[in-house]
Amino acid sequence: MLSRLQISEFHERGFLSGGQLLDGAQVEELLKELTRVIEERDRGDVKQPVLCRNLNSNPETPVWQVVNVWEASEPFRLLLANEKIVEEMAQLTGAGRLKIWHDQIQYKPAETGGVNMWHQDAPLWPILAPMTEVSAWVALDDVDVDNGCMSMVPGSHLWGDQMEFIRSLGSYDDMPGAFDGKDVEIVRCPVRTGEVHYHHALTWHGSHTNTSDRPRRAIAIHYMTEETRFVASGEHVMKPFVNVEDGEEMVGEHFPEVWRRG
Template identity: 30%
Template structure:
């Protein structure tokens, strides 16, 4: 069996080394925008060298027979099952490759996450989303916490990081501003019908359903609330759209089910804080 990097709760390389946390602090204007809209976007997190390392590791992980494949929580070479609408989606890359592992501790991500969570930052899980050029599929409208109700309280945060320039043409993320104030919605299929969400929205929600495209250069990120409705359309461009998504929760979040929270992980007893091998503390509530 391959070495499982989830046993290391510290960076293994210097790819993301930085001692200047102040350089990554979100402004008061950015924090106010997040509180009002449920997201904040166009946050620089990766330089060209870091992007190159992550792209190389991602390329390895999309090849059949790659080393460490037994460590994935989930792995879908095409979650849509439609060869003309490909959505590569996988969970658990941090266990397989060193830079994808170390990205969790990158201060450009954890410092804003601590501000938005108002506490210590613990890791929930990661995701890779890849839409190939010309036939990349959709990620249908959803709220992340719809898939995370096995943890409580709802004090989660998602960071979406583009490894390519993301545009409306190649399937960038869209957010519905203010939807973080809505109640939890039923889930629809993640990789299929973009219009299915309309069947579960109230008349008032339909009236407020005005998605905003989040176009960003490669190496930039957006952060969003666990109830913010978001999705992304197909990639019909000549360029791929690849992304790493990191999901966090505030330190002190507890398990709400007896079964393993992710495939192949150790169960966390209901009511017990989410700690241990698979949920490391990435940044404490205050600096030492």
């Protein structure tokens, strides 16, 4: 349960540390499951996530991206409806109902993990409207400056869709100190193993390289509320799973409801 102060901090800054969520045994179980899902990714006889791929062409230094691991793993499915997350997500969004848009494992291997370039989530999700989703990002390792923690720009969720400008940045280090007359402050966001961190779908964020000798594994769970509608003109890896018409509420077996008020 978040305090009033934490909720107003989120509305002001566009992100918030939610504190401890999982104990060591729960994290161990999820890490084991992640390893299993990756190892079994080519098997036809076990449930698969929507996407499980190595983004790096060198198999010795993989960068794993797994989308909807919950569809392949019961412990990850249970995490979506974790009592603390959904209660706090309801506080942050004011939702009457919460549904899963999708989840995504972010696994930066030791020493070789690359950059996740600055972005806003919502403009990369053009099949959803309005741009009000909130994500819960759960660390499965201690994530800090050395192994590629996320950075956030406070207040940027109030500046609208600015992906055209963000895309114009040449590299991760090119973020300027000001944009459109506003200060651009970069806040590093370390998150310890088993802790949760929240961010708004319009908050500018990204993460730098992992040059440490430790892996950096985390799962981002992206939540929708009852106000989220399908926009048929957009494209996204989850679009083939949508079974509603343009403008209708996003519902369906691939977008499970995990919380309802009352």
